[in-house]
Amino acid sequence: MSGAPLIQLSGIRRAFTHGAVTSEVLRGIDLTIHAGEFVAIVGQSGSGKSTLMNILGLLDHPSGGTYRFAGEDVSTLSRDGQAELRREVFGFVFQRYHLLPGVSARANAELPAIYAGVDGKARQRRATALLERLGLGGRLDHRPDQLSGGQQQRVSIARALMNGGEVILADEPTGALDSASGAAVMDLLRELAAEGHTVILITHDPAVARIARRVVEIRDGVIVRDSGNGEAVHPAPAPARRPDRHAPALFALTEALRSAFAALAGNPFRTALTLLGIVIGTASVIAMLAIGEGTRRQVLARAAATGTDWIVVMPDNDNPALPGGRMTLADAQALAQLPNVKSVNPGRWTTVTLTAGAVTLRSEAFGTSTAYPETFRWRTHRGSFFTPDDERAAAPVMVLGAAVAARLFPGVADPSGRYVLANGIPFLVTGVLEPKGPDERGMDRDDRVVLPLSTASSRLTGSTDLGGIQLTVTDTARLTQTKGHVRETLLARHRMEDFFINDMASRIAELGETQSAMAGLLAVIASVSLLVGGIGVMNIMLMSVTERTREIGIRMAVGASGRDILGQFLAEAVILAGAGGLAGLALGLAVGVGAALALDLSVVFQARAIALALAGAVGTGLLFGYMPAGRAARLDPVRALARE
Incomplete structure (x- = not known):
């Protein structure tokens, strides 16, 4: 006896359902195959022999019965467990070769070793040796479409042997070959069987089947003849050693990259x-x-260019139920007395019509104090800013924004000392502000003129009310505290909250x-x-x-x-x-x-x-x-x- 069987089938059945019709292809197969046997399973087309091979190679699952491989019930294996058994034990030789079309003969032969985790150099050495042994040493880099049918079948045999090929399953391996190529393939299978591989040959040709040591005939899904007793004829030498593994049996990244780029x-x-x-x-x-x-x-x-050390207070007229909403110079003077207040700059905006020579335009005029350059960090680019004396005397002087100066006096580098009519009133230009460009809202900050608040009140607006008060603080760490003092002071003066307070730090945030x-x-x-x-x-x-x-x-x-x-x-x-x-x-x-x-x-x-x-x-x-x-x-x- 040659020991326990390698393959043992008991009552294997396989049925296929197509719509409402169920057809049974295998009707209770009992078959035992020992290691080292060379078995031919023969039968006419439709007899169930290919279905039996698919079940033997774990490509398909029986509808009933038990399949044990080396004593283990394969139905207990997961899909990945069965894939591992195919990878480590079985080698397939198909009638239609089933080679990957876009890669070389060597790459096709290497394929099982990729999934076994064999490194690239070891795979190449193994594949090259197998293909050379099979007479394909000069065709290593040829794609399947560059090989004859017999050569392609030899590539598939090399692939079957790549991981050792303990069990070779050959499904009609000569069916698509001429007689000479078919004979050569059968000689290879005979050699493999002599070397100790278990070879299971599926064929419909009795002449091909006679090469095997044992013939099993299947008809209408049942075994009708078995020439052997399910034992190896003689103890066979061990199969060729499998290539060494250098990594877990995971899919190689190089194969994924190659496939993706292909x-x-x-x-x-x-x-x-x-x-x-x-x-x-x-x-x-x-x-x-x-x-x-x-x-x-x-x-x-742009927002931070004016600094983050100031607070702005503006009247709030949004609520018509409030009678207040006014802010005066007295408010500005009261706020100037608060702790941590470095300077106070009251101001008021108004729209003016400016004329210089033949040029007339509309612009914004800001009545303010001499603290404007320091508060807003905005110096003059040409000439000078107006003086405290100009402010006290309500002198008709103004500083032009860069855009206004360029439009009123095109081609003039410094219009200081020239006159501009503002709403028909002559004003002396003392200087030009340095250009700032648009603000955070996209508004052109250079489209403005600046003049003393007293002048704006007496000559342009006719009102002493302020449009807002801007305060700079000494210590920005106390800015929030100072905002609280400002609010308390104005509430005490106005007896209502008809104003709102903002600061640049909050605005920037x-x-x-x-x-x-x-x-x-x-x-x-x-x-x-x-x-x-x-x-x-x-x-x-x-x-x-x-x-x-x-x-x-x-x-x-x-x-x-x-x-x-x-x-x-x-x-x-x-x-x-x-x-x-x-x-x-x-x-x-x-x-x-x-x-x-x-x-x-x-x-x-x-x-x-x-x-x-x-x-x-x-x-x-x-x-x-x-x-x-x-x-x-x-x-x-x-x-x-x-x-x-």
Whole structure:
């Protein structure tokens, strides 16, 4: 006796249901095969022999009965456990070869070792040695379409032996070959059996079956003849040593990368259209965040240019039920006595018509005090500011904003000493304010004129009421406390809260929050493109799974687990999305730079925002690639192999 059987089938049945019709292909198979046997299973087409082979190789599951391999009930194994058994024990030789079409003979032979975790150099050495032994040393780098049928079948035999091939399952291995090639393949199978491999040959040809040591005939789903007793003829030498493992039996990243780039190159136009959404989405996020951040910093910089050490108090006339809402010089004088108040600058705005020569324009006039340059950090660019004497005398003098000066006196570098009519009243220009540009609201701060408050009250407005009071503080750490003192003082004077108080620090914080919210909103809107791109990735991956179903079946047959297939297609989705993300990064940088140059926008690229956009692109690929990858991992190996 040769010991316990390697394969033991008891009452194996297999039925298929098509709609309301159920057909039973195997009707209770009892079969025992020992290690080292060379068994031929023969039968006419439709007899159930190929179904039996699929069950023996764990590509299919019986509807009933028990299948024990080396004493273990294989039905207790998970899908991945059965995949491991196919990878480590079984080697398949198919009638139609089932080689991956886009890779070389050596890469096809290496495939089982990839899933076994054998490193690249060891795989190549093993595959090369096997192919050379099979007479394909000069065809290592040839693709299947460059090989004859007999050569392709020898490649499939090399693949079957890659991880040792303890059990060789050959399904009609000579069916698609000419007689000479078929004879050569059978000689190889005979050699493998002599070396100790258990060889199970499926054929309909009695002449081919006679080469085996034992013939089992199957007809209408039952065994009708068995020439052997289920024992090896003689103790056989151990099969060839399997290649050393250098890593866990996980899908190699290099194979995922190769497969992903092959998918990219296989249909570049479709891939480009699919990635367009990811590219546009990533570019939009990067560009919008850069423009939003640049705008935020620019607005805050403009707001902070006047300092953060001041408080502004303005009358509040919004409530018609309040009779107050007036602010006077007496209020300003009272506030000047408060602790921590460095200076007080009362002011009032009014609109004036300015005329110089043939030029007439409308502008804003601000009546204020000599503390204006210090309070607003706004010096004169040409000439000088008006003096305390001008303020006391209500002198008809004014300082022009840079934009007003340029329009009233085009081509004049310094209009100081010239006269301007304001509402028909002549005013002497004493100087020009330094240019400031737009404020945080986009208003042109240079479109103004500044004059003594006393002059504005007596010559332009006819009222001594103030439009507001601006206070600078000595210690900004006590700014909140000072705001409280201001409020208490004005409440005591007015006996009602007909005013409101603001400070630049709070205003800058509010502006920062507003601008950040706007930038975030822009990023969210731009992210919609990433969502669209993710749907595109899902579509192309679903198409890829459909188009590559047979390839998935081949990979499963040589030992790929569901986890391996899931990892492969997820890797492809991530690589596709990552490629789109990188292209989107380049486009986003180009758009941002173009906006800065062409539209004079402030653009700030942040590493965090770029990393976020790229992570979003990759995450989108991962999220939307999971469903197609899961579908691929759940495919039935037999049905997948049968797909054209």
